[in-house]
Amino acid sequence: MENQFDAIVIGSGISGGWAAKELCEQGLKTLVLERGRDVRHIKDYPTMTMDPWDFAHGGRMTKEFYQENPLITKASGFGEDTAHFFIKDADHPYIQEKPFDWIRGYQVGGKSLIWGRACQRWSDYEFKAPQKYGYGIAWPIGYDDIAPWYSHVEKFIGVCGNKDGIEAMPDGEFLPPFELNCVEEHMKDVLEKKFPGRYLAQGRWAHVSEPEQIHLDQGRSKCQCRNKCMRGCPFGGYFSSNASTLPWAEKTGNLTIRPFSVVHSIIYDDASGKASGVKVIDTNTKEEIVYNARIIFVNASALNSNLILLNSRSERFPYGLGNDHDLLGRYVGFHNYRASAGGKISGFEDKYYYGSRPSECIIANYRNLKEQDTDFVGGYTIFTGGYRNRTEEVPDNVPQLGADFKHRISKPGDWRIYMYMQGETIPKASNRVYLSPDKTDDWGIPLLVTDVGYDENDDKMVNDFLIESQRMLEQMGCTDIETLDNKQAPGLDIHEMGGVRMGKDPQTSLLNEHNQLHACKNVFVTDGACMTSTGNQSPSILYMALTARAATYAVAQFKSGIL
Numbered sequence: 001m002e003n004q005f006d007a008i009v010i011g012s013g014i015s016g017g018w019a020a021k022e023l024c025e026q027g028l029k030t031l032v033l034e035r036g037r038d039v040r041h042i043k044d045y046p047t048m049t050m051d052p053w054d055f056a057h058g059g060r061m062t063k064e065f066y067q068e069n070p071l072i073t074k075a076s077g078f079g080e081d082t083a084h085f086f087i088k089d090a091d092h093p094y095i096q097e098k099p100f101d102w103i104r105g106y107q108v109g110g111k112s113l114i115w116g117r118a119c120q121r122w123s124d125y126e127f128k129a130p131q132k133y134g135y136g137i138a139w140p141i142g143y144d145d146i147a148p149w150y151s152h153v154e155k156f157i158g159v160c161g162n163k164d165g166i167e168a169m170p171d172g173e174f175l176p177p178f179e180l181n182c183v184e185e186h187m188k189d190v191l192e193k194k195f196p197g198r199y200l201a202q203g204r205w206a207h208v209s210e211p212e213q214i215h216l217d218q219g220r221s222k223c224q225c226r227n228k229c230m231r232g233c234p235f236g237g238y239f240s241s242n243a244s245t246l247p248w249a250e251k252t253g254n255l256t257i258r259p260f261s262v263v264h265s266i267i268y269d270d271a272s273g274k275a276s277g278v279k280v281i282d283t284n285t286k287e288e289i290v291y292n293a294r295i296i297f298v299n300a301s302a303l304n305s306n307l308i309l310l311n312s313r314s315e316r317f318p319y320g321l322g323n324d325h326d327l328l329g330r331y332v333g334f335h336n337y338r339a340s341a342g343g344k345i346s347g348f349e350d351k352y353y354y355g356s357r358p359s360e361c362i363i364a365n366y367r368n369l370k371e372q373d374t375d376f377v378g379g380y381t382i383f384t385g386g387y388r389n390r391t392e393e394v395p396d397n398v399p400q401l402g403a404d405f406k407h408r409i410s411k412p413g414d415w416r417i418y419m420y421m422q423g424e425t426i427p428k429a430s431n432r433v434y435l436s437p438d439k440t441d442d443w444g445i446p447l448l449v450t451d452v453g454y455d456e457n458d459d460k461m462v463n464d465f466l467i468e469s470q471r472m473l474e475q476m477g478c479t480d481i482e483t484l485d486n487k488q489a490p491g492l493d494i495h496e497m498g499g500v501r502m503g504k505d506p507q508t509s510l511l512n513e514h515n516q517l518h519a520c521k522n523v524f525v526t527d528g529a530c531m532t533s534t535g536n537q538s539p540s541i542l543y544m545a546l547t548a549r550a551a552t553y554a555v556a557q558f559k560s561g562i563l
Contacts, residue, residue, distance in 0.1 A: 050081065085113045113242060157544070268312065333425050
């Protein structure tokens with residue numbers, strides 16, 4: 001393989017795929033480095049059409065597997081049908097100074113194959129709140145800067161939803177939404193009547209509900225509502241790098257993908273004051289290889305991007321590339337998923353629903369918008385929905401055999417409503433990741449140490465959700481209401497952010513408004529590591545928009561000779 005490229009992209013997941021698409025489409029010869037194996041759309045989705053009875057263990061894993069993998073088996077969506085897209089616990093160890101569940105997917109496409117697909121836009125409230133309420137630094141951009149790039153991304157990936165006119169969750173370029181079921185329509189009506197300022201919306205989800213020409217041009221087709229997304233979708237009904245951005249980049253003739261390539265570090269050139277390339281270790285041969293480029297995009301997923309930059313040490317940057325003020329690896333954030341609630345609801349026994357809808361409903365954030373109205377800062381999104389149990393509940397004292405049992409399980413069960421929170425957390429210098437001074441992985445790279453935890457603000461937000469969800473469920477007519485703080489460790493949200501945050505001031509941030517390292521202008525970081533604050537909406541579509549924006553800027557700088 002030639003070792004000289006115009007651009008190198010580290011990582012092939014959601015943001016790395018977008019970097020590859022934009023750079024290749026705009027004419028740059030681009031190398032994408034992926035530490036895991038190659039995965040090709042359709043060809044490498046082994047369980048995509050399997051039925052429940054085709055699995056050896058009914059969708060679960062063996063007892064031995066659970067014992068050997070206590071971490072990944074807790075992850076949302078993990079099972080016998082999706083295990084091929086998660087790494088086993090022993091395959092890439094790390095050190096937990098505080099409990100932190102780090103979920104990873106090492107393959108071409110990364111976690112874009114197993115993401116939740118929620119695509120709410122940030123509002124201007126999220127960009128301004130940290131500085132306004134004193135729990136963070138100013139973002140170097142605002143909603144108006146990123147709005148056109150949201151549109152750019154939404155049109156390409158396909159996002160379904162309604163234009164709801166909710167200020168806290170701006171409308172976008174939407175395909176037709178999936179329908180609310182009868183209980184969800186009831187929930188929406190109750191919120192509008194009993195809770196002014198609270199809105200239930202059909203989720204903005206990255207699914208091609210009705211394909212447009214741009215989706216057909218990608219070789220994708222209509223979502224079939226199978227809700228088997230995390231197995232890999234043969235229809236391309238949901239967005240992934242494998243079904244969308246990487247094949248699009250490949251068609252330009254400008255893309256080279258190199259799997260089995262662990263990035264050791266980015267090489268800094270003192271003479272030019274820029275990065276000259278990337279040092280890679282082949283995972284199969286252990287061979288060290290250097291690839292050179294004028295532009296480098298770091299999209300290895302937030303914590304791995306921190307690890308790479310921390311390990312990119314030189315005489316100029318002894319503590320990691322761009323790290324002049326002990327900021328790299330600090331101000332790590334995540335989303336607070338600890339709290340949930342639910343209850344039974346009656347009155348809809350004559351109704352059911354069709355298909356396996358792959359999206360959820362959302363109650364948009366209603367806390368601390370125009371002013372701080374609680375004893376905590378930040379806000380929370382609520383994911384929610386109404387569903388009906390597939391069968392009538394059978395008491396424990398009823399024998400699970402015979403005609404009576406068959407009749408019982410042939411009847412639909414109760415309707416229920418569920419709610420769970422996705423809460424903003426405060427980035428703090430004490431929430432950090434750093435390199436182990438004495439422990440390394442199989443390739444001689446220092447292990448990452450996670451030192452990230454909850455605080456009092458998180459506890460207050462959880463308590464507010466538990467109180468408010470109970471109130472809303474009661475007004476909706478629910479009985480047997482249960483609320484829960486599961487106290488899970490950070491990390492299972494799989495929304496780790498920060499460590500290489502954007503900002504206006506090089507003294508307090510590592511990246512500028514174009515996602516360039518202040519101190520090394522040809523290195524861009526556009527995955528979750530770049531986040532200045534966490535907001536409350538699902539972040540992946542913001543990463544995509546930031547990436548498209550930064551890549552377009554980088555290409556202009558490249559073509560003008562500045563980079």
